[in-house]
Amino acid sequence: MNTLNKNRIDILLSKSVAEGRPVLSPFITIGYPDKQKSIDMGIAILKHGGDMLELGVPFSDPLADGPTIQKTSFKAIQNGINLSKCIDAASAIRNANSNAPLILMGYLNPFLHYGFERFASNASEAGIDGLIIPDVPAEEAQPYLEICDSKNINFIPLLAPTSTDSRIEQSCKNARGFIYCVSVTGITGARTNMSNNLQLLVSKIRKFTELPILVGFGISTKKHFQDVTQFADGAIIASAMLDAVNSEPTKDPVITVSKFIKGIK
Structure with a gap:
């Protein structure tokens, strides 16, 4: 269980910030291309340069996500993946890697359907360290934050270029672990150009918190990673890596993601 120890996210980020070393946090969807392959991909990502891992909970109507x-x-749902199986997958990755932080990211409905307190308890036992729920605004986060706090799970907010100062302040007040800074307005996906406003947004967020800031939504190359980590503490990479898996369907996705991560770091 997590509850007797300091959260792995806090341990990793305090060390990496002190060393001036940017953090890479890849994202995979649990159950894609199937449950076991996603587990194997997660283990390989952490072995080949991923510092922590975001595990996507599949949802039928992912509003903030790109194609x-x-x-x-959609493929994961076809494979019968639900939140219970996501927790099982996280537990399997944790059994293979005792130190790397694991973060679940998903929309609120599956967590409510499962029962949020039950989820937090089971997630803590599985070795999950953080939770990101994109469709919970800061002003509605308090009950979820308190339950996560009780299980030593970091409740991590999302902030975007459109976030007002008051929204940033409220989110930072509620934040645990780090701030997830959305680099471009709109849906996720690999972008060729990073938002010019990104550095300004990160600077603005830093006025309200001393927590590390990781940038996501659109990171797709080594240059992107190097550019954003000039002013952010790390980056999250998702669509570009999964695009690489999609583009080579006959190739073992474990080999594909391993090669991709080595190319970013």
Whole structure:
């Protein structure tokens, strides 16, 4: 269980920030291309340069996600993946890697359907360290935050270029672990150009929190990673890596993601 120890996210980020070393947090959808392959991919990502891992809970109507994540989510649902199986998959990855932080990311409905307190308890036992729920605004986060706090799970907010100062302040007040900074407005996906406003947004967020800031939504190359980590503490990479898996359907996805991660770091 997590509850007797300091959260793995806090341990990793305090060390990496002190060393001036940017963190890479890849994202995979649990159940894509199938449950076992996603587990194997997660283990390989952490072995080959991923510092922590985001595990996507598939959802039938992923509003903030672009075509790549939607496609992987739909496939995972076809494969019979639900939140219970996501927790099982996280537990399997944890059994293979005792130190790397694991973060679940998903929309609120599956967690409510499962029972949020039950989820937090089971997630903590499985070795999950953080939770990101994109469709919970800061002003509605308190009950979920308190339950997560009781199980030593970091409740991590999303902030975007459109976030007002008051929304940023409220989100930072509620934040645990790090701030997930959305680099471009709109849906996720690999972008060729990073938002010019990104550095300004990160600077604005830093006025309200001392927590590390990781940038996501659109990171697709080594140059993107190097550029954003000039001013952010790390980056999240998802669509570009999953696009690489999609583009080579006959190739073992474990080999594909391993090669991709080595190319980013």
